[in-house]
Amino acid sequence: MILGTDYPRELLSRMISIASPSGQERELADFLAGHMDSLGFDACVDAEGNVVGEIGGAERPRILLLGHLDTVPVTMPPRQSGSLLYGRGAVDAKGPLATMILAAASAADLPARIVVAGAVGEEVPGSRGARHLLATQPRPDAIIIGEPSGWDGVCLGYKGRTGIVYEVDRRPSHTSSPHERAVEVAAEFWWHVRDLLRADASAADGTFASATAALVRLTGSIEHARAEITCRLPPGFDFDAFEADLHAARAGGMVELDERIPAVRVPRNDPVVRALVGAIRADAGTVSLRVKSGTSDMNVVAQQWSVPMAAYGPGDAHLDHTDDEHLDVMDLHRAVGVLHTALTTLVASVQ
Numbered sequence: 001m002i003l004g005t006d007y008p009r010e011l012l013s014r015m016i017s018i019a020s021p022s023g024q025e026r027e028l029a030d031f032l033a034g035h036m037d038s039l040g041f042d043a044c045v046d047a048e049g050n051v052v053g054e055i056g057g058a059e060r061p062r063i064l065l066l067g068h069l070d071t072v073p074v075t076m077p078p079r080q081s082g083s084l085l086y087g088r089g090a091v092d093a094k095g096p097l098a099t100m101i102l103a104a105a106s107a108a109d110l111p112a113r114i115v116v117a118g119a120v121g122e123e124v125p126g127s128r129g130a131r132h133l134l135a136t137q138p139r140p141d142a143i144i145i146g147e148p149s150g151w152d153g154v155c156l157g158y159k160g161r162t163g164i165v166y167e168v169d170r171r172p173s174h175t176s177s178p179h180e181r182a183v184e185v186a187a188e189f190w191w192h193v194r195d196l197l198r199a200d201a202s203a204a205d206g207t208f209a210s211a212t213a214a215l216v217r218l219t220g221s222i223e224h225a226r227a228e229i230t231c232r233l234p235p236g237f238d239f240d241a242f243e244a245d246l247h248a249a250r251a252g253g254m255v256e257l258d259e260r261i262p263a264v265r266v267p268r269n270d271p272v273v274r275a276l277v278g279a280i281r282a283d284a285g286t287v288s289l290r291v292k293s294g295t296s297d298m299n300v301v302a303q304q305w306s307v308p309m310a311a312y313g314p315g316d317a318h319l320d321h322t323d324d325e326h327l328d329v330m331d332l333h334r335a336v337g338v339l340h341t342a343l344t345t346l347v348a349s350v351q
Helices: 007-017 026-038 090-106 128-136 182-202 241-249 271-282 297-302 329-349
Strands: 041-043 050-054 062-068 079-081 082-087 113-117 142-146 151-158 160-169 212-222 224-233 254-257 288-292 309-312 324-328
Touching: 007 026, 007 082, 007 090, 007 329, 026 041, 026 050, 026 090, 041 062, 041 241, 050 090, 062 128, 062 182, 062 212, 062 297, 062 324, 062 329, 090 113, 090 142, 090 324, 113 128, 113 254, 128 142, 142 271, 142 297, 151 271, 160 182, 160 241, 182 212, 182 241, 182 309, 254 288, 271 309, 271 329, 309 329, 324 329
Parallel strands: 062 113, 062 142, 142 309, 151 288
Antiparallel strands: 041 050, 050 113, 079 082, 082 324, 151 309, 160 224, 160 254, 212 224
């Protein structure tokens, strides 16, 4: 019924039209709660602002489909061009969340409990929505994370992350003085971080196994300076040793890490991966298995729930956060079908 109509396009178009940058997700959450109710879900907006809907003919197995509501700040008006829907969140990650809602609704007769959750705060440090679900939801038997992998792709893992804030003060001085200037000290700290992670990367086997750093902001003067650095980190990264090195190199400044998110990677024979791969092949797709240098709520839930999981959703992840962000409605239709088939297989395999 859903796949044979214009319903997927209408739903995603409505979702894109509701701006939901991090911290402003409530309108979209309320819309989706009401929408899921109309599709047969038992849906609500929880105390943290996540939208959560449950559907299915049994209590177990419990399959969690976890997407997110928030986007980076909106810089583009939504529009449609042919079969392409343009707008903030079309790919990251309203398209994947719409896919989950529609696939779960079409699988309501399965002997399982399918939970669709749209979390708040995924695009900013803290992942408060996902952490609230960890604290309030029963442990699922399997998890699919709603992130763009392409309708014919499956994501096996994401790098870890930490963000560094460094601030330093130095006494007033003339530019001809030999005394250190705060902005120079902050620049030297950045170079230390960059070189430290480059040394780690040089010994790594492949991009996913390497650490990288990006200087996202540097402001300062002779007297005060502040640097903000984002680091993407491989499996097994030693956060304690890294933080100890940062403190040793702080040169009297202040160092803070905003979070410690470990990398996550699942094997190719994970039951969720197998179910998704089989469903893509059944739709004549050539499967791409990927790992990503970004971070998602998969990193967060994997720390507490050691269950089968992978990430899936339509869309080209290279369009994330860009002003060309768009999703082909045909890919949305195909992804809904793939996820429906995968859920049928997964329910049988995790009984």
